[in-house]
Amino acid sequence: MPELPEVETTRRAIKPLLEHSIVQAVNVRQRKLRWPVTHGLARRIRGEEILKVARRAKYLLLIFRHGTLMIHLGMSGRLRILPVGVPPGKHDHVDLVLTNRRVLRFHDPRRFGSVLWVRGDPLRSPQLAHLGPEPFDEAFCGQMLFAAARGRRAAVKNFIMDGRIVVGVGNIYANEALFRSGILPGRSAGRVALHRYQGLVAAIQEVLTEAIEAGGTTLRDYAQVTGEPGYFEQALQVYERAGEPCVNCNSVIRRKVIGQRASYYCANCQR
DNA sequence: CTTTACGCCTGACGGC
DNA sequence: TGCCGTCAGGCGTAAA
Numbered sequence: 001m002p003e004l005p006e007v008e009t010t011r012r013a014i015k016p017l018l019e020h021s022i023v024q025a026v027n028v029r030q031r032k033l034r035w036p037v038t039h040g041l042a043r044r045i046r047g048e049e050i051l052k053v054a055r056r057a058k059y060l061l062l063i064f065r066h067g068t069l070m071i072h073l074g075m076s077g078r079l080r081i082l083p084v085g086v087p088p089g090k091h092d093h094v095d096l097v098l099t100n101r102r103v104l105r106f107h108d109p110r111r112f113g114s115v116l117w118v119r120g121d122p123l124r125s126p127q128l129a130h131l132g133p134e135p136f137d138e139a140f141c142g143q144m145l146f147a148a149a150r151g152r153r154a155a156v157k158n159f160i161m162d163g164r165i166v167v168g169v170g171n172i173y174a175n176e177a178l179f180r181s182g183i184l185p186g187r188s189a190g191r192v193a194l195h196r197y198q199g200l201v202a203a204i205q206e207v208l209t210e211a212i213e214a215g216g217t218t219l220r221d222y223a224q225v226t227g228e229p230g231y232f233e234q235a236l237q238v239y240e241r242a243g244e245p246c247v248n249c250n251s252v253i254r255r256k257v258i259g260q261r262a263s264y265y266c267a268n269c270q271r
Numbered sequence: 272c273t274t275t276a277c278g279c280c281t282g283a284c285g286g287c
Numbered sequence: 288t289g290c291c292g293t294c295a296g297g298c299g300t301a302a303a
Contacts, residue, residue: 034297073297074296075280075297076296109282110295111279112297127298151273153273163297260275
């Protein structure tokens, strides 16, 4: 499941092969993604150089002179770099053929992802304009989270997964960071003390850093650009570990649905 | 304004 | 063996 570490791992892998290469052709086999693949995409980017491969939140940004291709991996998206001529398989929806004889192939069984062309500044697109800070931005700190949480009754777990508060924290890493910082996921955001938000920020940054270093977490669909899985799954302390013992205190890890999402926690270590 | 529910989509899995 | 219901979940939208 691609969250920020998986998207960042993908960005780092494709960057050296994509930056400064020229798009030779675009093949769209399935237009129906999260948003329809831009009609006339080939016309817009054929012959154009990919100037930069960036990331904002969970969107990969292939920046061209006149606009940006915003790729989102959704729930089951994968990107691979292949030599020209490898026949497409099931769910291989979009290819960008590059003049360096490489193909960037977008594969996404569940089609929650997107390949979206935006003209001009992507940060002003509806997808990115209203997002909160990156988790590694200095603007993201305990003070800021605490201030944003004033008057909020929603669960702290939903609060940190809200992209307007901070981006890139999906279900897996929200559970892990709350465990590491000893906060119950169902606690109201407005009822978490400042010093505990400072600990939570540190825990989010730690868990994301470690996951990026491990190449992400492979649970169901995700794989790195090389096809290799991510190795962070072994480091998960609570996610999908209901019924197993807590790594700290041996209490049984519990599972509870909070805000329609599975949440995992230790009722002894987290308060 | 905040909060909640829902839909998009396929594959895996359990029950019968 | 096969069919069917349920679940997984990012995230935008609509409704409360």
